[in-house]
Amino acid sequence: MVSSVLKIALVYPELLGTYGDGGNGLVLAERVRRRGIAVELETVGINDQMPAASLYLLGGGEDGPQRLGADLLGRSSFASRVGDGSYVFAVCAGLQLLGTTFAVEGDDEYEGLGLVDARTSRGLRRSVGELVVRVDGRPLVGFENHGGVTTLGESLVPLGAVERGVGNDGVVDGFRTATIWASYAHGPLLAMNPWFADQILTTVLGEELEPLATVADRLYDERVATLT
Amino acid sequence: MLRPSLRHSVATGAVRAVNRLSRLLSLGSGTVIGGRVGLAIAPDLLKELARGRVVVLVSGTNGKTTTTAMIAAGWGGGVTTNATGSNMPEGHVAALAESRSSSVVLEVDEAWLGEVTRATKPRVVTLLNLSRDQLDRANEVRRIAERWRDVVASERETTYVANANDPLVVYAAELAREVEWCDVPTPWTTDAMSCPHCTQPLHFTVDSWWSECGFKKPDVLTSTLREQLTLGGQSYELHLGLPGEFNEVDAVMALTALCCLDVAVPDALATISALTTVAGRFSEVLWRGHHLRLLLAKNPAGFTAMLATLTTNDDDVWISINARLADGHDPSWLYDVPFEVLRGHRVYCFGDRRLDLAVRLDYARVAYVVVDDESPLPSSSGVVNLVANYTAFQEWREWSVPC
Ligand SMILES: [Zn+2]
Numbered sequence: 001m002v003s004s005v006l007k008i009a010l011v012y013p014e015l016l017g018t019y020g021d022g023g024n025g026l027v028l029a030e031r032v033r034r035r036g037i038a039v040e041l042e043t044v045g046i047n048d049q050m051p052a053a054s055l056y057l058l059g060g061g062e063d064g065p066q067r068l069g070a071d072l073l074g075r076s077s078f079a080s081r082v083g084d085g086s087y088v089f090a091v092c093a094g095l096q097l098l099g100t101t102f103a104v105e106g107d108d109e110y111e112g113l114g115l116v117d118a119r120t121s122r123g124l125r126r127s128v129g130e131l132v133v134r135v136d137g138r139p140l141v142g143f144e145n146h147g148g149v150t151t152l153g154e155s156l157v158p159l160g161a162v163e164r165g166v167g168n169d170g171v172v173d174g175f176r177t178a179t180i181w182a183s184y185a186h187g188p189l190l191a192m193n194p195w196f197a198d199q200i201l202t203t204v205l206g207e208e209l210e211p212l213a214t215v216a217d218r219l220y221d222e223r224v225a226t227l228t
Numbered sequence: 229m230l231r232p233s234l235r236h237s238v239a240t241g242a243v244r245a246v247n248r249l250s251r252l253l254s255l256g257s258g259t260v261i262g263g264r265v266g267l268a269i270a271p272d273l274l275k276e277l278a279r280g281r282v283v284v285l286v287s288g289t290n291g292k293t294t295t296t297a298m299i300a301a302g303w304g305g306g307v308t309t310n311a312t313g314s315n316m317p318e319g320h321v322a323a324l325a326e327s328r329s330s331s332v333v334l335e336v337d338e339a340w341l342g343e344v345t346r347a348t349k350p351r352v353v354t355l356l357n358l359s360r361d362q363l364d365r366a367n368e369v370r371r372i373a374e375r376w377r378d379v380v381a382s383e384r385e386t387t388y389v390a391n392a393n394d395p396l397v398v399y400a401a402e403l404a405r406e407v408e409w410c411d412v413p414t415p416w417t418t419d420a421m422s423c424p425h426c427t428q429p430l431h432f433t434v435d436s437w438w439s440e441c442g443f444k445k446p447d448v449l450t451s452t453l454r455e456q457l458t459l460g461g462q463s464y465e466l467h468l469g470l471p472g473e474f475n476e477v478d479a480v481m482a483l484t485a486l487c488c489l490d491v492a493v494p495d496a497l498a499t500i501s502a503l504t505t506v507a508g509r510f511s512e513v514l515w516r517g518h519h520l521r522l523l524l525a526k527n528p529a530g531f532t533a534m535l536a537t538l539t540t541n542d543d544d545v546w547i548s549i550n551a552r553l554a555d556g557h558d559p560s561w562l563y564d565v566p567f568e569v570l571r572g573h574r575v576y577c578f579g580d581r582r583l584d585l586a587v588r589l590d591y592a593r594v595a596y597v598v599v600d601d602e603s604p605l606p607s608s609s610g611v612v613n614l615v616a617n618y619t620a621f622q623e624w625r626e627w628s629v630p631c
Pocket residue numbers: 423424425426427428439440441442443
């Protein structure tokens with residue numbers, strides 16, 4: 001694996017990148033690079049072909065851009081590439097797009113990519129604030145800002161239990177499959193949770209990573225102490 | 229039940245009394261609390277106080293305070309303005325209650341523009357720009373653009389001065405009966421990548437933009453800022469006391485608004501050019517032996533513009549970040565700021581969220597120092613630029629002394 005290049009694709013940041021979501025790509029690429037592994041972080045613009053990549057990143061977006069993002073993704077090779085084994089890390093609107101339906105602009109329902117059995121409807125009120133989710137026994141800390149309520153099909157496993165905030169429905173947040181991680185915690189979620197960034201990288205690379213101490217560990221400890 | 233006119237004068241008197249008391253007790257300028265008391269007594273007090281005056285409103289994500297100060301300076305005479313920065317109705321009421329001047333210029337929070345426009349019936353409304361800011365409070369930029377569009381469509385007696393290079397502003401202002409388009413540099417278009425009409429991608433070139441559906445940059449431009457300013461067919465050189473292209477843009481928008489009020493441009497330009505600080509911004513202060521220049525930047529567009537002014541040398545930069553109510557509780561926006569341009573500098577991280585900033589800088593491969601209370605700072609020679617977001621900026625103003 002070390003001899004090859006890990007390719008990460010940041011998908012349509014112009015549409016899906018409302019809350020500094022591009023930060024997740026930066027964090028993943030930098031944490032790989034610092035361990036001496038070659039990595040390429042490619043930005044996929046709305047007029048670009050969907051490139052081959054080991055890991056695709058989807059961010060959050062406003063209603064109109066989210067709808068356009070869903071259209072463009074649906075017409076691209078994204079779904080087939082994911083079907084062929086590429087990984088996806090999605091936050092916020094990106095989470096909603098992966099499911100069967102989502103609601104924007106009032107209560108109009110739109111078809112999602114249908115990669116997982118998750119339906120999103122519009123909640124009674126917007127969920128805005130700190131989000132803490134227990135993932136594999138550890139708190140994942142972030143910030144959510146969305147109007148959706150997401151219901152998972154019976155076979156779909158949530159990312160974790162909500163300890164603070166709302167997530168999908170006040171009980172659980174996001175979902176997790178063999179190749180997809182999704183959370184409502186937007187923006188630099190992986191900057192605040194370096195251990196989770198490394199968990200994703202370990203899975204995608206298929207190898208254990210050397211420990212990497214950065215100031216992000218201190219930020220994580222501070223956020224956990226503040227929020228839990 | 230008091231008669232309306234009496235209730236208004238009682239309310240106005242209450243605003244003044246509370247403001248005075250608040251100042252006496254050093255509780256701050258008192259503008260918010262005084263205005264709140266007045267509005268509680270007479271909910272339509274803003275409308276009443278604005279009646280018969282020439283009102284100019286200024287709104288947008290960035291540059292409100294500066295543009296408002298420029299219009300007030302360029303207009304001349306006794307202009308009523310909310311210089312304390314309280315830009316919601318209680319602040320407007322407080323400013324209007326304190327002064328009887330017939331010329332009024334108010335900066336208005338983007339979310340309040342509709343209400344304040346309907347109440348004050350302004351002669352001119354200046355629409356600067358719209359971009360992501362405090363999304364945990366304002367939610368989505370496009371919703372603000374929709375609300376502006378509704379106001380513009382209904383308030384037909386107002387002249388709108390609007391940024392032709394910001395598609396969301398054009399979307400908001402295109403239904404105006406009278407609009408003066410300003411062709412000013414607007415580097416931040418990340419929030420307007422898809423067309424507000426048809427959601428298809430917008431196309432941008434160096435000096436234009438358009439959508440497949442026909443929505444495009446306006447053709448008839450009242451003012452243009454290139455090498456020099458062209459306004460009303462005349463050309464002017466801009467040499468401002470305030471630094472940076474973003475201040476030049478604010479000056480052009482202010483001068484275009486002043487043109488609508490029949491103010492002579494050369495005189496107004498001279499006054500505006502003489503400004504060197506606005507509400508403490510760009511002011512030089514002393515703090516524990518350090519000579520600092522205080523710079524305010526609150527959101528990605530503002531920060532991007534500010535960082536561009538700091539990269540002419542490799543001096544240390546101090547940055548202070550909070551995430552309190554007035555800042556927005558969510559500092560995710562730090563990842564929308566291209567901090568990579570600071571490579572080669574060393575950045576000292578201050579504020580409640582200095583660790584968030586440090587992590588951002590670390591991933592950007594920018595040298596940083598997290599400054600905790602006990603951390604020693606290097607002795608600085610010369611002026612150090614300190615960039616702070618909203619509440620952090622207010623703190624540094626309090627902690628330091630002007631020099
Ligand atoms: Zn269009």
